[in-house]
Amino acid sequence: QQQVKQSPQSLIVQKGGISIINCAYENTAFDYFPWYQQFPGKGPALLIAIRPDVSEKKEGRFTISFNKSAKQFSLHIMDSQPGDSATYFCADDKIIFGKGTRLHILP
């Protein structure tokens, strides 16, 4: 099932810093690249997504960057806040999830 590979598995960032999570995919037929955020005991929620016809998309403090030639996309969280502490998942073309990255923002 694993068609997307996420890194790192866990990440600790100081408050105000930049959090960067990467995802590598295999299938070049994918046309939708989402990042999901999940808090403990809750279902995941879509954070931001991008289509392959653009290289970057920004929504507030969250930016998704897409590198088609490298088959990678990444999530950047600017000015990271303690409330951003959660698990983040990338997914392939909608339904198969990466293994997740546990992000902890130090206050």
Place this chain on the structure above:
Amino acid sequence: GAVVSQHPSRVICKSGTSVKIECRSLDFQATTMFWYRQFPKQSLMLMATSNEGSKATYEQGVEKDKFLINHASLTLSTLTVTSAHPEDSSFYICSARSSGGNEQFFGPGTRLTVL
């Protein structure tokens, strides 16, 4: 965004019993619904995909006779865990997608504990 509900949010049952979990799309028609299982500190594992009015498609390794999925309407899908055992204890999450849409909307999850 669209809202998906799950019921119950938490259930405890005895080994050998069956448990039904409901997933509802509250404000849109969900032509496709997905069922996931998530063990502690692990990722979501897709169990099956169901399209309204047709049989569910199960992922490899998921027993279709144990995890019965029904998607009888555009707003409701159910997952029945039959003859539950302690190893079935997990967090079950559904998601729903409308026709032609990319985005999945996730339910809040159901915590199943089998004693």
